[in-house]
Every structure is written in C-alpha cells, then in structure tokens.
Amino acid sequence: MEISLNNHWFRETLIILAVLGLASCDGPHEKAGRETDRAAAAANGQGPIGDGPNERLGEAQDRAETAAREAQEARATAFEKRADQIRREADARAEPLDEQARAIREDRK
Secondary structure, three states, X not given: OOOOOOOXXXXXXXXXXHHHHHOOOOOHHHHHHHHHHHHHHHHOOOOOOOOOHHHHHHHHHHHHHHHHHHHHHHHHHHHXXXXXXXXXXXXXXXXXXXXXXXXXXXXXX
C-alpha cells in the first residue's frame, strides 16, 4: 500500500482534517498576532480593530501547523494499518506451516 496523495483514503482524510482545522478555536499564533495588533493600535492612539494583519498572519500559521500535524498523524495511522495488514498476511501464511510441524511431531509419537 503506497502512502501518497493519490491514495483515496489518505486524500479524503486530509480534506476532512483541513475542514475541521478551519473551524477550530484561535491558536497561539493568532492570539499573539491579535495582541500585537492591539498594542500597535493603542500605540497609535486607535481603538480596538477587527482582524488585524498580525492576527490574520498568526491564524494562517496556526492552520499550517495544524494541517502539518494532522497530515503527519494520518500518515502514521496509514502505516499502522499497513503493518497490521502485513501481520495478518504473515499469520495466514504461517498457520499451514505450524499445522505441518504439529503433524510431524504427532507422527513421531
């Protein structure tokens, strides 16, 4: 099983995670950017502003970090699933050999 963006399951998982990431709460970079924007506005004698440039930049940084973390987790999960599949295949191939070994031992008795 190849792990790539061409893998249907992997691609769908990334899309779902990205959508969930967009709906998440404010991250640390966004909060820091908001505080920077507020401090700059106060220093210039302005009142509170909406989403300032530092807040938007921080939000983008938070989204990028979250997406990278979620992609890494999805990749790790895909490798675990592949490892489980290989173990099942190995167990299935080993079972007839175990049966042959038991039959040989029973014939010795």
